[in-house]
Amino acid sequence: MTAAVFFGCTFIAFGPAISLFLFTIAREPLRVIFLIAGAFFWLVSLLLASLVWFISVQISNKESASQQKGLLIFGVVLSVLLQETFPAFHEVFKCFFCFFVLVSGLGFGFMSGAFSVVNILADSVGPGTVGIHGDSQHYFLSSAFMTMAIILLHMFWGVIFFDGCEKRRWFVVAAVVVSHLVVSCLTFQNPQYVSSLVPTYIIMLSMGIWAFYTAGGSLRNLKLCLTCKDKDFLLANHRPR
């Protein structure tokens, strides 16, 4: 495990998120605050889920490995559900800030990604051998890719969920919750990375497209943006600070 692994995995996992942060959030103080608020709410939901898991572990049979694994799965599902309840609180702020939802979704994603991968990254700097007991050699790389997908997914889910809440389209909200559960359950198949990573990325792409259309994007906008002909976009980004 070398510096190359560390830097490579860090940039894979956090690259898109950090560039999103730098280009859209870092300039506006209010958005940074909402990013941190999003991270905070994710932490609170994780705390509650861990509390429940911890209590259930204490009252269960500690020797049985399968029971422990079952409890872990239960913990995962519970925490996913808890995470989905928190964006509902954001309804309160919707009148003021349009970018708010994206930002807080990114905050959720950042925290989620950070909690999943930071310890792994820290370990990758030190000495060791990956998979010495017969585990997969691709542990670090797959963790990094999974983290990137999760961060972007949280952001997309935030946008779609919020839009669903606003328009009272409950099937949209349910779809977000279900897809979150599906993605988490897919990870139960690790270390068969093909069966977990590939569907996750497919889901991420589809959620991304859905979120894009939800937020008002269209092919026309995309074309204008890419060819730098979108006057509104250009004006907006060259406004005096």
Added chain:
Amino acid sequence: MNASDSDEELYNERSALVPSENPEVPSYRPDPDHSPTEDSDSKTTGFSRRTRPGGGSEREAEPEEEEEEELPLKYGAKHVIMLFIPVTLCMVVVVATIKSVGFYSEKTTQQLIYTPFTEDTPDVGRRLLNSVLNTVIMISVIVVMTILLVVLYKYRCYKFIHGWLILSSLMLLFWFSFMYLGEVFKTYNVAMDYVTVAVLIWNFGAVGMVCIHWKGPLALQQAYLIFISALMALVFIKYLPPWSAWVILAAISVYDLVAVLSPKGPLRMLVETAQERNEPIFPALIYSSAMMWTVTMANPADDQPSETDEEAELSGRRAEPQRRQPGPILEDELEEERGVKLGLGDFIFYSVLVGKAAATGGDWNTTLACFVAILIGLCLTLLLLAIFKKALPALPISITFGLIFYFSTDFLVQPFMDNLVNHQFYI
């Protein structure tokens, strides 16, 4: 050890955020409480921090802006970010040092004289009792120092206070920095000679003294203040026994709350005295994020004692001239330029909390959780400041959140996340 004495003094106070009332009031509100370290008898110069923020925070609640909802919120957000950045930087420096330089996290038998009871007993009850006793001693020393400070300030012993402050910063900038540099060199196995080190430390310290106590570019002054807060936090992390440190953090927040908000609280009396006298704050005790306070300071009150005039002039000159327009300044320009102030004590204690989370857990999740908790606490405190527009303690909310998140992440979340990561489950 010398460090112990200075630590005490160092910790002086609190940080309170004080909003400025209205445009005519000089934004540079003197910050009485944070005055010089209370430790007058100690030979070491304590570095007092904290202090309450001088009135700098312009909270968006200026009457002119109430019509526009978003504008005040944007100004408020800007001020929050102006504090987030230095607090984050201080915490990053402390965590980076703790994780790389082993010296600050290794166990030591030396303890501060303010925490004489040892925690080396196997009995949990005894250990707890010792930590509580240590805390009681530490807090009472702080209370005594604060009251001494208030008395000194009330009786206008400015020269004494100044001398004390200068001694404190001398100690921090030279002695502690030298120790820090030595440990960093040891960690990275860098061969170094005394002559080079002497030149480095001399330059660093001399420029620091000038920037902090006299004039200097704002960014450099801020950088020095952040660095000395980090140094102080590192000393606390090293020399406070583990359990005592947590109890002290909790007790300090309570003390901060009481001292700033209760009518007879020393800090509140200090603030009120300073406001009555319309005096500028002593430098080197608070971190301020902007520099414009010259206009009002350019005309110091006529009946001020000579030292205050000097100070006023000094602080006036210190604020960089680019903003100095003696003519009428638009209300919102003034608003824009005024900054927010936070006492250095706050920086120190936030960093102590995060540093201890980094040192004792060995785990990054706990550190991250404490970091986010402290930032959110700071945000809430600033929000309260906007609502109440008076001096507020900045420690209680952040430290409470930080402590809750530290203990819950360490005991509840960590095992859960460890298990998840083992199996590579994602949530």
